[in-house]
Amino acid sequence: MFMAAYPFDRIEAKWQQFWDTHQTFATREDPSKPKFYVLDMFPYPSGAGLHIGHPEGYTATDIIARYMRMRGYNVLHPMGWDAFGLPTERYSMTTGIHPRTATANNIATFKRQLKMLGFSYDWTREIDTTDPRYYRWTQWMFRLIYNSWYDHEQQRARPIEELPIPSTVDNVEAYRDAHRLAYMALVPVNWCEELGTVLANEEVDEWREKGYTVERRPMRQWMIRITAYAERLLADLDLVDWPESTKEMQRNWIGKSEGAEITFPVIGTEESVTVFTTRPDTLFGATYLVLSPEHPLVPIITEPEYRDAVDAYITEAHRKTDLERTDLAREKTGVFTGAFALNPATKREIPIWIADYVLMHYGTGAIMAVPAHDQRDFEFATAYRLPIEIVVQPPTGALEEPLSHAYTDDGIAWNSSNDEVSLDGLPTPDAKKRILTWLQQRGIGRPAIRYKLRDWLFSRQRYWGEPIPILHFDDGTRRVLDEDELPLELPDVQDIKPTGTGESVLATVPAWMDVWDPKTGKHGHYETNTMPQWAGSCWYYLRFCDPHNTEHFADPNRLRYWLGTDPNRGGVDLYVGGAEHAVLHLLYARFWHKVLYDYGYVPTKEPFAKLFHQGLILGEDGRKMSKSLGNVINPDEIVRDYGADALRLFEMFLGPLEATKPWSSQGIEGIKRFLDRLWRMYTEPNGSLSRAIVDVPLTRDQARLLHRTIKKVQEDIEALSFNTAIAQMMIFVNEFSRLPERPREAMEKFVLLLAPFAPHIAEELWQLLGHPNSLAYEPFPTWDEELIHDEVVEIVLQVNSKVRAKIHVPADCNIDQLKQYALDSEDIQRFISGKTIKNVIVVPGKLVNIVVE
């Protein structure tokens, strides 16, 4: 007859409904219990529905959430929607369906799919970044940032009213605006004509890959002064338990470098050029200066006969996008300005050039070129026949001239002395110190630290985003909205089309552009830019702690409960999401959190204590899943054919959580077989409890396997090593399903072990075993170390490290006995008779190794 397969469709629907009606997973805040906050990166609800990759991370956090509940923790495990974004807006442009409607539809699809997978989210805490009750607080935080300046002495943000105003300043408001953490600036932005919007630097490549063209264009934009936090964003990485690769990416992105600023007088003028260098020790080898084409001194110092060439070069450089400038990096180009500067160390006159390999936005926009010891300068000097002078020699040997490439390593300073200072013979670190001392004494240089990190371009010319709560007045002034004026709600716009002017569609809404301000009596318009998608995701993990609060973004006591009170530890206990957010989202959220921390709104310095990236699931062909390759696996179909428990188990069994691994449609058949066997272990073919489950004590061997399984599953869950936990459960089922009498105690405990992984079948079996309530809060089984140990262990006997025999001995057999057993063994005698024994190594419980001549 047909072997019973377990009726997953009936069981899964039944228990999902049960959890819903009983509010099984509503968060408990019992103060007598410890807390655990486990969070997924909330999804952007796209029209395509859930991807097979989503359930991977979500299952992992669900296992942890369910396990921690069984361990007696109050667990916060919420879900929400990062729902503002360009794809929805573009969808609306082509279909005419309002973004609000499209978003609601997409959220409904995602929510149905997540519920179908049986995740234990507390849906009463669901949040949506497009809900005015949510973005009211995103705007509130923008307001806080706008009303702040960064006090570099105290290393924290402070209210703008507390900014000291120098007596020389007469326009106080302008001075304040120049110090706010949110400010407007005319910046070259990445303009995309087809999208009718600017893009962040980080977004450019993504859209270029999709075939859009992006060009540089100066526009007035909102910027956020994240650079003020560079040092703290770097230093506080030491406080968090994150993948090393992600920390390293953030460090590279922040890009701290220590060096010096050195001032070079321009010959025959009052002007001087200040450069930033990490190698002040090579000053004696600086044979020319290079300014960025955008450098403000360029028009001032350029000699008349060189002006045409310089202007032509600048025009050409502006025409190029950043990408082209870097793409053509092989060939360095530049022009001479006709001006000379004085090298303060050598007292020689050196030419000043401009070149587009020097970037205005890094350092001072000017460099001293040391062609012998910098590869870029070397290439430039070679191309334009500029002098190359060696001032550092390798620790051993000497460089041969002419150089074939720059010597950029540390070494020994050479040919570096004048009347006042000599670096000769000093190793590079010492030479740096010596020259810096001299430069500072002479007042022409000082130590300096620079970061690659740039300020955050915060405005987008889009409709479907949080409005920036700013009123611009006709007189050119502006004000940020007060707390009682928030939220500033998005007006309804029926027809969403690009304006073509670079402004968002909000610029076409009369009520938005024609505003009489009741507080000032002035006329003006609201800001037409909206916030980037990153804004809403910067603080959603805080809102989950208290999602319905109308007085605060979250109650301070609840934040202290869920994040912890130690500023140096705390935050979300486990945060799981894709590595593609390793830099941007995680850096912005950390910055945002630190501003709130500076005002005491959050109790911890860092938002996420532990971070984990789940790996990518590839198509069965080992390539990335994509519609065009036709290798996409649809979660709906898998759940329909195999059930949610099977999908959850399979995604966890596929391999280590962090690994990139291919899908396998044969592999999921194996999981189905496991679940069917498991079902038959507990049930009769008619679905009632198996008669083989009886109240008998466990044998010694059965107890050992049970307790080993408990230990292995618990330890593997805590290490996020779910594939090996499942392997151990398979071993258990393989053994116990063949027993004619299955001890009830083992059967009950095993169901509890299984529950975090495959909750539906576990609940059903728990009920069959006679328990009326959900197992969600049953204590997780514990193991007895005594029962785990073998009474008899197998010892490997080796001669010269080759296995020659195996013996069974009592587990507590001591070293001398083991040695004697080995030497007496007939199998061993064959190999050692007539030879000299040099050494005998005994590892109790493992092996004896006899070393002979």
Add this chain to the structure above:
RNA sequence: GCAGGAGUGGCGGAAUUGGCAGACGCGCUGGACUCAAAAUCCAGUGGAGCUCAAAACUCCGUGUGGGUUCGACUCCCACCUCCUGCACCA
């Protein structure tokens, strides 16, 4: 180029502190059940040699080449390949 990570059977992957390499699953082979098939259950399954065959036995084997050690997937040195990120950042 720089940084981070990874290389183990036909495939996905296991392997505490250095101690029997290949757990578990897939696939494959053989068998039981069946008129037959599916489902299920049982047995086998790294390679080579030896053998009519099997057992037993021997040798080789964790990207490559060295090293440390009684003993190396694991530690050290050099290299190769792949993935991921950054890339004229002075």
